[in-house]
Amino acid sequence: NAGVTQTPKFRILKIGQSMTLQCTQDMNHNYMYWYRQDPGMGLKLIYYSVGAGITDKGEVPNGYNVSRSTTEDFPLRLELAAPSQTSVYFCASSYDLSRDRDSYNEQFFGPGTRLTVL
């Protein structure tokens, strides 16, 4: 298993450009997440999905869009890139353990995409 893969690893955008960050997992996980990590900070949840066709906003969704047409893929779209979106973006996935109240939900992270908007 490759786990969670992300492309590209690095990207530089000009203000106003658009792009899609790709994320794929081969573990048949129901749940997928997008986080951003700013320098010296923790991870902030942008969007998440509990299954194909279902997405929901996290803490910092403004300026982003997502879709989940398959279990494996969860792309993140930036429509009008702004300097405030300069960050490292991590995709993650996890099992659905909602029937087990005492369980935790380990998230497996991809290697990240480092995005700079100039």
Next chain:
Amino acid sequence: GQQLNQSPQSMFIQEGEDVSMNCTSSSIFNTWLWYKQDPGEGPVLLIALYKAGELTSNGRLTAQFGITRKDSFLNISASIPSDVGIYFCAGQLAPGTYKYIFGTGTRLKVLA
């Protein structure tokens, strides 16, 4: 929104020393997770805690779920150079939500 305060922010230690770091919040959490992030990589889960007062070990790592459910501690014994990295705590607010609040991280540097 909820915040997790992690301390210290960074630390330099000598190889062989023990390390302690903690995570506190004003909110009650259902689950605490501790992750390690190596440079240029995504976080990797180290230890999961899901009962108040629980003490769990993973090799040289030991973590505790605070009895008030508002804090957690991670200890690393006999540190080695490969312990270098950023350690994050993450708290799950309620079972079934699968949304976690992450701390700001403790950056650990080990001097050989």
